[in-house]
Amino acid sequence: MRIAVVGAGLAGLSFAHFLHHKAELTLFEKSRGVGGRLATRRSDDYQFDHGAQFFTCRSDILQALIDDKDFSSDVSIWSPKVITLSRGEKPFKRDWFEPHYVGNPTMTSLPKRLAQDVDVQLQTRVEEMSKSDDGWQLFAETGASLGTFDWVAAAMPAPQTNALFQDQFAHQALIESAVISPCFALMLKLRDAPEFNFDAAVVRESPVAWIANNCSKPGRNAAPSLLIHSSNDWAKEHLEDSQDEIQAALLSALMDIVPLQTSEIVDASLHRWRYAKVETEVGEDFLIDESAKLAAIGDWCSGNRAEDAFLSGAALARHMHSLAFAD
Ligand SMILES: Cc1cc2nc3c(=O)[nH]c(=O)nc-3n(C[C@H](O)[C@H](O)[C@H](O)COP(=O)(O)OP(=O)(O)OC[C@H]3O[C@@H](n4cnc5c(N)ncnc54)[C@H](O)[C@@H]3O)c2cc1C
Structure with a gap:
């Protein structure tokens, strides 16, 4: 399973930490370093x-x-x-x-340690994505392709997640409620x-x-x-x-x-x-649209603290782990 994670804050890194042995993960981070709001x-x-x-x-x-x-x-x-x-x-x-x-x-320090064993592409802003027969193709600001993935997990604040997923995601209204x-x-x-x-x-x-x-x-x-x-x-x-x-x-x-x-x-x-x-949080650990193969994580799913971001990523990793076993 090829998964693109957009955002290397605590949510994205926690997700990657708990799933990287089970799936082929690539994290894309627009900044020069990992950690986001940490x-x-x-x-x-x-x-x-x-x-x-x-x-x-x-x-x-x-x-x-x-x-x-x-x-x-x-x-x-x-x-x-x-x-x-x-x-x-x-x-x-x-x-x-x-x-x-x-x-x-x-x-x-903690985000950097979590990032140690995963593939993080820094200074790479994911601007757009489109669905093809082979999966989701991601594009950078320059228009360059960033690869094709089975799943995309957005690990950004809700408005940035919404800007990327738009109406391709079944839970757009929930994202907009945050x-x-x-x-x-x-x-x-x-x-x-x-x-x-x-x-x-x-x-x-x-x-x-x-x-x-x-x-x-x-x-x-x-x-x-x-x-x-x-x-x-x-x-x-x-x-x-x-x-x-x-x-x-x-x-x-x-x-x-x-x-x-x-x-x-x-x-x-x-x-x-x-x-x-x-x-205002959404009140879910994470959001997932299994038919579109899109998911969203972050503090805004269930709270407003760094620990909520960590737990959101961990909860989605557990869920995806069970999906991988079901395949
Ligand atoms: C000023 C301030 C004070 C805070 N104080 C506390 C506190 O004392 N205690 C506490 O527990 N929490 C606090 N928080 C909240 C805490 O920082 C967050 O809950 C937590 O860090 C959120 O993690 P996240 O991974 O969900 O999101 P983020 O940390 O925001 O990570 C999202 C990542 O996505 C990246 N990104 C965005 N768009 C794109 C794109 N298109 N392509 C690629 N990458 C992208 C961003 O650069 C970022 O690295 C504070 C936050 C702030 C800003």
């Missing part, structure tokens, strides 16, 4: 986890993976001092009641370590929703780096504003909240996540 940007001596901040591990299947000796060194527990900041209220400390994991030394909101990530290179009384802060009633001292995470031997996430609602309202406007607004909101001066900032950069947080 992402770390390096610049000079600085390092920023500008996507997911951490991930939880509530399922036996993810727990088994991170306990496995082949993967355990790629993941660590992050135990920051976390506070909540609200306008006009005293900050209060938040207690985390479960371990919060991060990739070590970067958020892409709602995913955006987020801006502001990355600040600092001269010195910030003198805050927290490692991470959840912020309320502000364009800023999250502040993290990136260096407080295990394994980050980087220069002082501050990562700020906007609120999803604010990002929705300002999605098409210019980078300069967004950056200025987030910096000004940040300086209202924490004792930080412009002179302490060496450099600032911004990333826009058009699809960041699932607001």
Whole structure:
């Protein structure tokens, strides 16, 4: 069985990890590296986890993976001092009641390990697909053929899956029911370590929703780096504003909240996540159209966390495994 997986985020990589012994898999990833929204940007001596901040591990299947000796060194527990900041209220400390994991030394450590044994074609955006007698033929942006496959598994955010599958997929309406909101990530290179009384802060009633001292995470031997996430609602309202406007607004909101001066900032950069947080999920582990031989996975199928993406990929792999045995 030849399967094309479009997207090498955690969902696509989990699917590949659990199925690659059973099928001929090729992953196509438009970016330069794997991991998708589990992402770390390096610049000079600085390092920023500008996507997911951490991930939880509530399922036996993810727990088994991170306990496995082949993967355990790629993941660590992050135990920051976390506070909540609200306008006009005293900050209060938040207690985390479960371990919060991060990739070590970067958020892409686990995705990279999962990708180790599979064929991943990086910087390859799948633009179109068409059905022939031999299966699904995939095409790159240039129009070049990427090969022919029996099955296509889309492992991208719902709108990108819909753009590729369109009405060739029986569950198009379900894909369209998923709602995913955006987020801006502001990355600040600092001269010195910030003198805050927290490692991470959840912020309320502000364009800023999250502040993290990136260096407080295990394994980050980087220069002082501050990562700020906007609120999803604010990002929705300002999605098409210019980078300069967004950056200025987030910096000004940040300086209202924490004792930080412009002179302490060496450099600032911004990333826009058009699809960041699932607001409405589909309520299925994965979507499959066995007659068209198309399937879709991702966090948006059943939740909004990295672990949901992992579980979605694992669930489809189990299902496809049973189909392979039935052949
Ligand atoms: C700012 C932010 C903060 C977050 N915080 C947390 C958190 O603290 N905890 C948590 O658990 N989760 C968090 N998340 C959510 C978490 O990152 C996601 O749930 C998870 O990473 C989704 O994985 P995925 O594989 O479903 O999708 P993605 O990671 O989005 O992977 C999809 C992949 O498909 C690729 N792709 C898209 N289109 C194409 C194409 N046409 N051809 C080829 N490749 C394509 C993309 O480049 C990407 O690599 C956060 C996300 C963001 C953005």
